[in-house]
Amino acid sequence: MKKVVGARLKRKEDPKLITGNGYFSDDIQLPGMLHAAILRSPHAHAMIKSINVEEALKAPGVVAIYTGKDLEGKIGPVPSSWLVPGCNLKEAPQYPLAIDRVRYVGDGVALVIAEGRYAVRDAMYLIDVEYETLSPAVGQKQSMQIDAPLVHDDIENNIAFHWKAGEIPEEVCENAEVAIRQSFYIQRVAPSPIETRAAIGQYNPGSGELTLWCTSQNPHIHRMVLSGVLGISEAKLRVIAPDMGGGFGGKIGVYPDEALVGYAARDLGRPVKWIEERNEHFTASNYGRDEVLDVELFGKRDGTLGAIRVKNTHNVGAYLSTMGPGVSTIDFGLMVTGCYKIPYASCETFGVYTNTTPTDAYRGAGKPEATYQIERAIDLFAKEIGMDPIELRRKNFVQKEEFPFTNAQGLLYDSGDYEKPLAKALEMLDYNKFRETQKELRKQGKLIGIGFSTYVELCGFGPSKVAGAIGFQGGVWENATVRVHPSGKVTVYSGTSPHGQGHATTFGQVVAEKLGLPMDDIELVFGDTKAISMGWGTYGSRSVAVGGTAVSIATDRVIEKAKKIAAHELEAPVEDLVFEKGIFSVKGAQGFERTFQEIAKSANMAWNLPEGLEPSLEAQSFFDPENFVYPFGAHIAVVEVDKETGQIEVKRYVAVDDVGRVINPLTAEGQVHGGIAQGIGQALWEGAVYNEEGQLLTGTFMDYALPKARFFPEIETAFTETLSPVNPLGAKGIGETGTTASTPAIMNAVMDALEPYGIKDIEMPLTPEKVWRAISESEGK
């Protein structure tokens, strides 16, 4: 039989999605369902003087209107779930609706409930709010200044947290032969799932159960947090993540809006649906990144790196989001040395409140920023000492035989062979030939550049005891139940919550291979807190490494029990039982066999079970890994810059990733492509922009540039497989490799192309205007 794990299978998820039979939030219709709309602040910072809802209440179909004052004492603030210790973290309470002061454009002011999608908006626009505007705090560096307006009166200098990790002996920096100092701004970007956020609440006044369908990457975290916010038992709150149109981190957060919908459904005793509009999404859904990085890289002229010192000034927005505080501290600060053996590192992070929408995890969360600064700095270092950037990287790589390797910040890299993907990528690109071509083209006046990014990232959240130590308000183990029905068909329940990644297929492959069943015999269930006992969701490239492992272990337990039953029926000692391709047989005794389906029936009927064995065939696993996993790889970009227009064209893109065991190359490649597109988006086109009044200037897809198909060349991908010792699958994580690696690869390529002009850095995104200006200015010098 062909191996199922590792096979390029098409997805189980697809038939319903390609025929219009998906079940997304807005597809949910319930009897008597009402619609909700949230009136949001048009000001970045203002006092609410009065709210007049009189006219709005008279509008046709209006059922209820709630303001922040109405909800005071009835519904709690929505807390952050990552309270990083040791950094003087100051969490300002975020009430689901602003009570007397709005703190960002998009802050909720009133909740309107009405009969019908259009009626609710008509009514919302009739609400009259009188504001007294205040000066806003915009931009993290400005907002830390003594005279900056305060977002929260009791939080001095707007500093939400001040975190430090790592020490560098002063002489290492002072005596360094080479010191590269550069600031980078990792601009604010919108995760932008094509489906916006949504919530639908339904309350049963008889049973007291509240069901909340919502766009959540982690329904059990939603249940845990919202049960506190709403004051309802976790046992009475059912959170369901239906089919979801992407997440990318933007749907990790537990938002005020979901609490509001749950509250209204319970208060009114009727189902309530809220669907976020796109413009609303740009103001009310968490952003990613927005970090200013001041980097110093020290080393010797021969290319030996000695230390890296980084200061990260992170714009957290007006409130701390669910995972926000962990992104620029733990996720970023412990990874600043990248894949290099740099003996010393230190990171100091300031989280700064501003009058803008909160920022949270976005695909990669901290690791793309960490990779960006080290990969850009390495290139600057290479230029400074006149060394080929490849050679400098190789010289400082953690070597294959040094794993497991403890980096300067104390993280233990599980396994690696950094040379392997780099060598493969260089071969795919034909590097030496490229450099010759580049010389030729430069002579012709063409600006061609090549950029590298050799990365490692922290994935597979994670060991729960570490989660506790770093202030994460949850465990990060994972749970799976494998349930075998009397027919031998199987349902698998997982605490991960996929939204495009294809876990039904990849997890199905793990089970199919072990049980020797066709893929069609295995169904996967995700995203329902009533069906799945517990779990922590999908983010941080954890699903296969942690959730997939739980599935694998639970399947092994099913086999173990089934063997006992088969041994009993075949009257053989269990040690002599062999299970292969779905058949139990006795070693050395031909013809003594039971199929998996026969044993499934025996187990469920329980007519003749071994003494002391419980009926049914089902097993659960709660897997808590001992360490994180660290995928790595090498990406190479080739770009051409048009010096007349500043336009950048990506000519080639080669990605060789090592994510440990690849369960399905087809979906793995898909993950890589998507991640790269988003990472290149950050480098070249995307960026959320606020003006000095704190007004968002990029509130639609007309002004926020999401990448289009014609922006990309064909991406050339390959994998190397260095297994992880952390889990029995040997899997690492793949979801975030693309966004982690591609942004610096592109930037390095553009800077290489602009080398003749001596340009060291341009702030992202590299719009034609910025590039053209940089070229023009350098020519004028």
Next chain:
Amino acid sequence: MAIENVNVKVKINGKERCAKVEPRTLLTHYIRDDLGLTGTHIGCDTSQCGACSVMVDGEVVKSCTVLAVQADGSEITTVEGLGDVNNLHPIQQGFWEKHGLQCGYCTPGVMMAMVGLLKQNPDPSDEEIREGLEGVICRCTGYQFIVEAVKHAAQIMRESEVQLVGEER
């Protein structure tokens, strides 16, 4: 004074349907909420993302930017009319075979747009497909496997001479 609702009648996926709606009702809401065909999705409200693309009288239309009354009397094809699981349209086969979708939210609209492209150009190059995708946004795939999916569909259609949507079957 309340504006009276109007009757909008269409032939959708081969079936005559009608519903009484407010005159301002968007075609996409008419299709989704009034006719109950929820395969067509809404992504941006400003006609950039194309998730709501449907075919109206043989032309690809973004249904969030058209009023239902404008479509009165027309023939509409949505993703539900392309093919069912046992009889997939080549474009659906292409998307499944080549992993042209991840979350699947933009997919119905993207497939409709690509049916429109293949109608005009049965043998498009990669570049022409990428140009043809200008009106849609996919955040998951990076588009590469969408390009593969469309090429695969084009090949099936050329080989089997499958009739395109909007023509007589």
